[in-house]
Amino acid sequence: MNFARKFYTALQQAAMAHARWDLEVSTSIIRDKRKVWLLAILTALGLMVSLAFADDLNLPAMLGGSKAYTPAFYTTGIFVASIAIGVCAGLITGCIGAGGGFIITPALMSAGIKGILAVGTDLFHIFAKAIMGTAVHKKLGNVSVGLAVAFLVGSGAGVLGGGVLNRMIYEANPVASDAFISVIYVVLLGFLGMYAMLDFLRLRKAGNGGDAHGGGGSSSGGLPAKLQSAHIPPMISFDEDLIPGGKKISGLFVALCGVIVGFMAAIMGVGGGFLTFPMFVYVLGVSSFTTVGTDILQIIFTAGFAAITQYAIYGFIFYTLAMGMLLGSLLGIQIGALVTKLVPGLYIRGFYALAILAGFVNRLFAMPSKLNDMKILSINLDLCAFLTNVGNWLFFLTIGVFAVWVIGTFLSKIKELREG
Template identity: 55%
Template sequence: MGKLRTLYEFMMAASVAQARWEKEMADNIFRNKKRLLLLLVLLSPILVTSLLGAADILGGKKAYAPSHYTPIVFWASTVVGFAAGLITGCIGAGGGFIIAPALMSAGVKGIMAVGTDQFHIFAKAIMGTVLHKKLGNVSVALALFFIIGSIIGATTGGYINRLLYSKDPVLSDAFISIIYAVILGFLGFYAMYDYFSTRRKIKTGATSASQGAHSGPIGTTKLAIRLQQVPIPPIIKFDEDFGGRQISAWFIIAGGFVVGFLAAIMGVGGGFVTFPMFVYIFGVSTSTTVGTDIFQIIFTAGYSSLTQYAIYGYVFYTLAMGLLIGSLIGIQIGALTTKVVPGITIRAFYALTIMAGFFNRVSVLPDKFRSLNLITISKDVCDIIIFVGNILFWGAIGLFGFWVVFSFLKNIKTLREEG
């Protein structure tokens, strides 16, 4: 149980770091008139073509487009981005986990959902990053070797996704759904346990109801100390301002491989596990981690989304822009709402949305396995299971979105006074 708890805390720390990064990117875009103007320029032709019902023009290869694409799918992607942004801003974690499953539920093929999601993250990174503020904290050596590993990992993950899709699109969808089901299931069940555990502590007065949505591991780990003592060349030196530390480049390359592989497989962005990996496994200081992570995510997300998906036609640019604009707005509203709602309620909704994503992906697996002739089950039964999974998923997301927006509008006067 202890090891599972540690793994959960590590994954939560990764999710929190990704949410923090997304919030920073959104703030950088909204606070800069030039960036906002660039966003409008990029969106205007897509909005026009979507209204005219001709959004296929700006999509990838038509053969890879959603099976029943209509302009409504673009607006659906905006809603999905908005919901993910609300979760990211309000909960501070987990928003990116629902994008690919939501797009797949809306009729987008799994490989295109992954490629499109990752491209939208790359676009957000390009528009929102302010490198000159962080360059002083970047460890060039760490970033260089990490990028080498992430490129190899992204190439491997992208190749596996494309190989499975070429063999059988159903096999590809099943593979992506299984990956998401495992991760969301683990996070969701532990989030439920965390919620009820915290609720009991609140009743006994052991903790405060205003506590945030999550907590993470604290302090330098024994693993980091051990890895830094392994003398396998080449050796990278970093954190000179903190007395100086060193680690074998091979560990950094291996870490980059894991991040790049997960990014290419899930489309969740190159920075998903970088922060906790650097801090808790490699023992890198927080300030160096932040600068190096922002520096490398552009290369990792850019390389993966462009070379592994976009050039093969697995990115639907209209949907990517819908995700971008929806998430930028949702993050702002979600972040403001946290000022007027109790933390324990946020914990409950985090657990609810993650579990809904888990059930949604699990619900499609019987039909995928049936199509692959792995199990014998009737199509009608599969359709019922999928229908229930979609009701649970969209119902939970809709309930959460309504609650956040309602709380925001209800307290808008208070928020203005605080602002």
């Protein structure tokens, strides 16, 4: 139980670090007129493409079928839905201070997009945002070059493994691919959701409003000490600015952590930040200061490498869908960040827990239908459809209520924000 609590705290810190990066990148894009115009042009092109193919009745079937190599076109409805999903993810990131990317893949799958396409598109969306918002990020000065190189070598290998596995499962059985991705999200979101709700209830019972963004520390003993004492070449020095003489650790351990992060990022369609932070701080014993800078760097390269080499060249990315999510998230994250100035942290943490649990229920309730299609279980089709619909409604209703509440708070108190 104690280990699970520490692991949840580490994941929470990772989500916070990723959210801070996401907010800075989004703000950088919004404040640059050239980037705003570029985004507007790309969005207009996406809308034109979706309108041009809106009457082609074969395209939705292709999107939901078993063909791997299909055109990246879709209906106007899906384009609008992608903007809405981006807004909701942005609101969660900006308002809660924790990465909202965990809802994107489940949301896209619930909207009818194949799991592998949702993963590839989400990775490209992350990469596109990083490229547009980060030229030479000032925080990259915190990066230990040795740690970064070893980690990226490992993450590259992990991305290759995760991408190949995802495509192999999809080519063998598209339904199995959706089921595989859903299982990963069920396990992760179930764990995070349970502990997030327990945290909320504990703070509520104690009468403590709490910080919406949580907290945590780092680790310098235990496993990190053992790994740092193992002298396996090449040895990498880090944290020289914080500790006289710095610390040293084998590049092999750093690369192995990169393999795990890259593998999970390629399978789940995330930047990998949710794992980088706990691994660096709690496994390798790297300071939070150095970890944040390295995390920013790895998100750009891991997401970009995975998106291009494992999904884009195989036709598993909808570029216009990614642009819709990017547009929505840029808007949502700005509103969410402003609302944190007006709302007690306790309520925000409660919504965070509910949002994670909604994603968990959504993927869990979709599993009977997947298992039935795979002939693993024999379940009544009407029951499968009912469970899937219940999961979808609960998910979108929870996220929708949160979005309406945040936007409503923003609009009703906009005068107060201006005065502040």
